[in-house]
Amino acid sequence: MESGPHERLRRWRLVLGGEPGAEGTGRELAGRDAAMDGALGALYGGGKPATQDRGAGLGASAPSVARWLGDIRTYFPSSVVQVMQRDAIDRLGLAALLLEPEMLQAVEPDVHLVATLLSLSQAMPETTRETARAVVRKVVEELEKRLATRTRTALTGALDRTARTGRPRHRDIDWDRTIRANLKNYLPRYGTVVPERLVGYARATRGVRKEVVLCVDQSGSMAASVVHAAVFGAVLASMRSIATRLVVFDTAVADLTDQLDDPVDVLFATQLGGGTDINRALAYCQSRITRPADTVVVLISDLYEGGIRDEMLKRVAAMKASGVQFVALLALSDDGAPAYDREHAAALAARGAPAFACTPDLFPDVMAAAIERRPLPIPEA
Template identity: 80%
Template sequence: MTTDTATDPADERLRRWRLVLGPDTAAGATGGIAALGSADGAMDRALDALYGGDDTLGSGPRAAGLGASAPCVARWLGDIRTYFPASVVQVMQRDAVDRLGLASLLLEPEMLEAAEPDVHLAGTLLSLHQAMPETTRTTARAVVRRVVADLEKRLAARTRATLTGALDRSARTGRPRHRDIDWDRTIRANLKNYLPEYRTVVPERLIGYGRASQAVKKEVILCIDQSGSMAASVVYASVFGAVLASLRALETRLVVFDTSVADLTGQLSDPVDVLFGTRLGGGTDINRALAYCQSRITRPAETVVVLISDLYEGGIRDGMLERVAAMKAAGVQFVVLLALSDEGAPAYDREHAAALAALGAPAFACTPDLFPEVMAAALEKRPLPVPDGAARPPGAPAP
């Protein structure tokens, strides 16, 4: 953050209070010290454009001053990127969209070029992309691609490593053919059977893998609610879907839904194509989406279904629960993520979450950093790392 130099601690405290309170109230609260230097003045104007004034958000002089034209907003975005760190810029951008009705201005290329790319901006662009003119779509796609590239850089390597290990462990067999014995793991597992007089280990338990030609691939179905409240989850899930699809030991399917269902599996090689194939907003029919997923399951015992939804069902509630129960009874590992994001505790239908937990499908919010561990546990058919406060199956132990 760029600031003017304050030589006295008391003056520094007054300066900070002046920036917090704004020009209209600061003079009295700070004992009349309201003058700011050039850099602080620019910061103050940027803050006041978003948070100042007495009018209702989204209307009146304040909205007109900031929202009259895209070039004005682009200049404002340039100012806040100059005077505030990226984490603060992202918060201010989200506040600008929410408080001042700037969604329509995201349709202008110059505004997008000035924006600080993050998951929330990507979600907003995806919700508006069908209304964008062609010139803006190119810019919007470039912004989303920058967000996706950053997420892949942060998440892909760890996800591949975690899931590859889980797949190796799940494929391990205790009765391998001689040529399929994993001697390194076998020796380490039988060190207690070392015979000093013979200087050898008796392999009481063999560990190995089945022949590649006989290996059964695991199937993963990501079923993603694309209602407007799930925007950040859709972005993260699309990136993870592409990472899962890159693992040869997995067959990955990606399904998105609102009141209709779309199978985007064919686009998994490029998460950006997946994202621009979604339609954020609209209603929700979880039962219909699960019916489609259920129809695509060929090996239930080797399948993991991940439903990412806030569970506000607009379809047939009993049908949704019956489908989950049927998949669980057939051997499917069923996971319910109320959100896949870093946004904190999500809003969700608690009654439906409890009903799913009663069926043995815990429902919980999951951060992107936790997702690889959740998938690894599901693939290995071991208890999920469910956070505190989540809806748990009856009798499930606390983490």
């Protein structure tokens, strides 16, 4: 590999693009570099690639786009490919081409591509649907592999710790609570506490211990959150000690609990886009709660309410007063700080329900804290 000034000129030439010499570096590209420049120019240059060997720009045809997708997967790492794919969809209006099977077979699957496919699902021809499902399933399986074990471990531990006993085995003693319960038995002379009463954890019992309701906003801005929520819903539903309900909403409400055994079915049952009626969705969730003290409701929404604001806030307050643990997540994704309704977020916080964005990696800890009724691990803004 080249080094020094020649390599710097090469990199600047790839960054600046343009016709040979037009960008001011005086550096001409050949071979692999020319092909990389062509792939970049087709997307960002507004014209044809510098090379004519591997296609001629991104016209409105699936074959040319499929060839370009193959090129960028050859020349760039997966993380860069995903960015370029998103830019191609946004900048060049290529979403419609994702309805063609050969296009889908060439893409690098990621959460954002899944979100785009879901937004197109109602217009998707049958010839494309199975290919699209395969793309979505690949992303879902990768997310499950990354998140499932940690989620089950965190929540199983939380469930064990919520079951207290006065006759714990030695390894199950909660020493912090035991010491606090026996402070009256402190012996200054010996500098110790006599543990007259032990407090510990019971082993998890059979049957449902907690109920979790995931209430997910399926407006277009929440697309990545919907994908992650479907995966987490399936993971939670696989735990016998947790009864999980998944509700998605826009201005209407859909209960997808019966499909939680397959998150791909859940995702294709969603309809991304449309308005938002959080109050109606929470009313439905509230009507399904039978054990408030053992229930955690997780609202995943940017809080741009199109329904009755005051009723929504009263409903949250009523659920909390009944014993429900209420968690409001402004996003469940890795996309960084989300846009959200700050007035509604502040109103929820004033009612003891802080609203914050959550990454998928943090979600197991948030759920464990909610189950144990501990302070939530809210990330710093």
